[in-house]
Amino acid sequence: MDRPLAIWLLIFAVGAITFTARLSFIALFARRRMPPLLAEALKHVPVAMLTAIVVPAVVFVPAGVLRLDLGNPKLVAALVAGAVAWWTKSAVSTIVVGMGVLWLLRWLVG
Amino acid sequence: MRAHFSREGFLEGVRDIAPMMLGMVPFGMVCGLGAVAAGASPLAALAMSMIMFSGAAQIVATQMLVAGAPFGVILLSCLVVSLRLLMYSAAMAPYLRPLDHRWRNLLSFLLTDQAFARTIQRFRRSADLRFNASYFLGSGTLTWVSWQLSAVLGIVAGRIIPVSWDLEFVVPLCFLAVLAPVLRDRVSVLVCIVATAAVIALDAMPLRLSMVCGGLLGIAAGILGDKLKGGHG
Numbered sequence: 001m002d003r004p005l006a007i008w009l010l011i012f013a014v015g016a017i018t019f020t021a022r023l024s025f026i027a028l029f030a031r032r033r034m035p036p037l038l039a040e041a042l043k044h045v046p047v048a049m050l051t052a053i054v055v056p057a058v059v060f061v062p063a064g065v066l067r068l069d070l071g072n073p074k075l076v077a078a079l080v081a082g083a084v085a086w087w088t089k090s091a092v093s094t095i096v097v098g099m100g101v102l103w104l105l106r107w108l109v110g
Numbered sequence: 111m112r113a114h115f116s117r118e119g120f121l122e123g124v125r126d127i128a129p130m131m132l133g134m135v136p137f138g139m140v141c142g143l144g145a146v147a148a149g150a151s152p153l154a155a156l157a158m159s160m161i162m163f164s165g166a167a168q169i170v171a172t173q174m175l176v177a178g179a180p181f182g183v184i185l186l187s188c189l190v191v192s193l194r195l196l197m198y199s200a201a202m203a204p205y206l207r208p209l210d211h212r213w214r215n216l217l218s219f220l221l222t223d224q225a226f227a228r229t230i231q232r233f234r235r236s237a238d239l240r241f242n243a244s245y246f247l248g249s250g251t252l253t254w255v256s257w258q259l260s261a262v263l264g265i266v267a268g269r270i271i272p273v274s275w276d277l278e279f280v281v282p283l284c285f286l287a288v289l290a291p292v293l294r295d296r297v298s299v300l301v302c303i304v305a306t307a308a309v310i311a312l313d314a315m316p317l318r319l320s321m322v323c324g325g326l327l328g329i330a331a332g333i334l335g336d337k338l339k340g341g342h343g
Binding site for chain 2: 026027030049057103
């Protein structure tokens, strides 16, 4: 499948998924209560999935090569930015500090 | 449709959510930028933002496409990151049940982290359904419009800014900005540690399944952690 076609198919397929998830309890199974195990699981979805998205982008540089050492500028930048996010809860500060550290390290290493 | 519309409700919804829009702009930009970087035309990148209307799903879809994941795995991953919307849907359902289906469909489409956070408080405080539904419509509409404007900014930026600036690193930073502040109790930290270890250990899995599996293992650890905590009082 070529890339542009795949992208358009994805747009509609994922669009259907997000809309169905939003509609779920409001319209589709409006009469039903959420099963307790599902409710428990959903509580942990944000932390688990955000971690699973962020970590590979930071420790596999380039893709497939694990770099857990401080010579990996993306890892250092993410650790500093994570600390800033934890303290300030500000998205803008997190992005500014994270990109700043990354650029600084890249510039120092040359 | 008209029957439920309250102009004051709509405008108050718009006003109340406006301050949250600024924090959304970088994320919306990153989504537009990421789509262009994944090979989407500017039109497709905007359509993605308009139709999927979910930062997490948009980012996961584009990143996995670039990583060469098969279609089915991309859909599965998007489904898992969209699970939190079920939570919002269930919380909103009792309040929206009396509305007719057109209102419910429209408000469901506009259900986002931001609109949920703002609107649920209003529904809990007051029983004026007509006003509340319009309030939701106002905050949801402003969120949707702001999201598209930020996507356009990102699409434009993606065509101007050189690749050597590593701008795609803004994507994990955006997620980090949401993730780090919620790591304030032991179970959340446990979920984060297990998901980190799992996603690293499973990286060699075929079809780029490591993300979904790492996430699911993290969720399982969370359920287990809650049980243990409950057991000890």
